[in-house]
Amino acid sequence: MNSFWSKVNETTHTPVNAVWLVVAFCSCLDLIGIGSTLTIVAIFNITAPALDISYIAVIIAHRVYEHRVQFIPGPYTMGRWSKPVNAIAVTWVCFISVVLFFPTIKPVTASNMNYAICVAAFIGLFSMAWWYAGARK
Incomplete structure (x- = not known):
């Protein structure tokens, strides 16, 4: 499972999967503001x-x-x-x-x-x- 998040994209040379995980987490965090x-x-x-x-x-x-x-x-x-x-x-x-x-x-x-x-x-x-x-x- 760790290799999925730490895998570096050959084109961008960045851990794209980890970046998308952070985007999803931050989006969920922002949804808290709608509720409270x-x-x-x-x-x-x-x-x-x-x-x-x-x-x-x-x-x-x-x-x-x-x-x-x-x-x-x-x-x-x-x-x-x-x-x-x-x-x-x-x-x-x-x-x-x-x-x-x-x-x-x-x-x-x-x-x-x-x-x-x-x-x-x-x-x-x-x-x-x-x-x-x-x-x-």
Whole structure:
């Protein structure tokens, strides 16, 4: 089954089947907006914190594994300032990610609540289950 999605088209040199899978998934995701504006807003509100968290995941992984994996710095490096700047970046992203989950309107009601945290929890639980089910091997 994996070979079907990862097969590269000889003409376009792209994984066309995987691209069509993403198109179908995004189309289904857009259909949620027709049924519930609140749900689709919650899904879209997770994008900024998720993107920010993906950035710090790389920074943290680099710091955790820096003594186990050889790292070859590129032409642009911060040298001795890299660790303090990384610490500031991780702190800021943790702070702003929490802030981005807050509701934008007061008083908070069921109709204006920012449900992005619920979507984030679902993504986290799904990812952990997926990893436990097979990716850890």
